[in-house]
Amino acid sequence: MGKSLYIAEKPSVAQEFAKALKQNMKRREGWLESDESVVTWCVGHLVTMSYPEVYDPKYKKWSLSTLPFLPETFLYEVIPNVKKQFDIVSGLLNRKDVDTIYVCTDSGREGEYIYRLVEQMAHVKGKKRKRVWIDSQTEEEILRGIREAKDLSAYDHLSDSAYLRAKEDYLMGINFSRILTLKYGNTIAGFLHKNYVVLSAGRVMTCVLGMVVRREREIREFVKTPFYRVIGKFAADQTRFEGEWKAVKGSRYEFSPKLYRENGFKTREAAQELVNDLKGSGGTAKLVSVEKKKEKKNPPLLFNLAELQNECSKRFKISPDETLRIVQELYEKKLVTYPRTDARVLSTAVAKEIHKNLNGLSKYEPTAALLGYIAKERTHKGLEKTRYVNDSQITDHYAIIPTGQGLLALQAVSGTARQVYDLIVRRFLSIFYPPAVYQKMMLELEVGGEHFFSNFKILAEEGFYKVTGIPGTKKGKTDEEEESVPDSELFDRLQKLKKGDLVLAEDFEIREGETSPPKRYNSGSMILAMENAGQLIEDEELRAQIKGSGIGTSATRAEILKKLIHIKYLTLNKKTQVITPTLMGELIYDAVNHSIRSLLNPELTASWEKGLTLVANGEITSEEYMQKLEQFIAGRTNGVIGLNNQYQLKACYDKVSPYYKTTYQTSKKS
Incomplete structure (x- = not known):
């Protein structure tokens, strides 16, 4: 009987497989071996796609005459600096005493690709x-x-x-980077007073650049609009509270052109007119409605990678790339489950065995006390019937949760990694706790035929907040917030109010507000925007088609963002994690916008990703997909070849350069 060969993606993972097999493994150079098995590893990618000049030396020189580049057969080669390990793995794959190969690379599309390329180059048969x-x-x-x-x-x-x-990333990158550089590189270089400029383009990265530039321009072009709200100050038996005026049905201002919105005026004069009328109405307000209700807030769904990256960006001010590095380390130390997942739920099979994870976490001191409630109430029973378990929402992997194992390894990781682990643990434990319960109270008051509204909310039962902590309350109120959070004593006094009561209208005042521009993306919200690309698409039908297929994948989004920052198309403020474009990024946006506009839009990128999912599910063939891809690339490339708009774009460049005076002046001097 022949030996089994186990091939992992990394040396550390191979080591874990060797340990699990519990065979007397002896270390060799590049593999481990026992009488029954051999364990080896790749070091990430060992094989890559060949550069165009390998196909034909003519492709080394960038030229319009050689575009579009669409080879009939793709060429691959071993990456030079890992050739030694490739030769080892190739030799083991073809050893005569090996009859069964266990592919143990990461369980996902990229892990599959890493192994298949090695097998292809090693010519494994039989x-x-x-x-x-x-x-x-x-x-x-x-x-x-x-x-x-x-x-x-x-x-x-x-x-x-x-x-x-x-192939898609390769062909789009080569064809679009070359055509855009050949067409617009010289004019951009001349504008920036540089010797040359290479325009890097890609299926995902150019789309992300477009999202950031568009947001920056929305902010830049935003004009703040002031508006004026009227606030009433009311009192009843030493209980003082405020109410906001709204132009509801019956108000003499309903549908008035003086209104900015139903709760504000365009001018201070119009607001003052209302205040003057109210002050002359007798100083009494009648409670025309008192509504009380309870509101439940359920524990959130579990973390997928995008949600975790967003949360870590907000809480710890770390980049998505750093979050992925940390959670990958936690995974390799057996502390958490597979990180590159889009799912936020568990499978039924895992839910039935969840007591094992909980038992292990009893040894995790920071949350050990929280397990008492779960054990006492047996809230882990019947988990598979809750919204946290849904087999239909899982493709490759379920949500990121703690395994309950490997806790000793926490001593060897960084402080930030321990914080990330604690975050994952608390999100996981929270699903076994009841909802938080808020008590809400809504008051409607009438003064002189006009109506004022007060909304109050107080946390009545902590529920799962015992695990995750109670969210901080904002100081003050913005014009968007409708609820105030009173102290418990005031809330108790408010409970005594009832419909029909008369209260004192002590005063009325005008509060000025102004509209706010859209927020810039930060590294976390950018990842979420990439994951939820469908929300950025106006076409309802297309949005339904591509639901669940965002821009890029959980495995690639952080890397794409990192690349855009590395090539200086975007900048990342490390303290705030806010992302903004550079002058170069904006110039490239303009060039693409006037040549291959669809490359900037989420529709295209997300629909290509959806197509890959259809191939993975066997719903369309590789040939069908490749035909559409080649048609798209040839059509767009030939379209740009026919353009002659390089110098017209200077007006676009002139428009954005004043916003980057330091950058632009520096480039002029150099």
């Missing part, structure tokens, strides 16, 4: 191949993955989508 698909690196999960490994052919459609994703 071996039984099994795919190990796991959600954590605990010993129990590794052994389950090996035991339940399917034939590798079951993942052929996923492999097809992986190859297509790489």
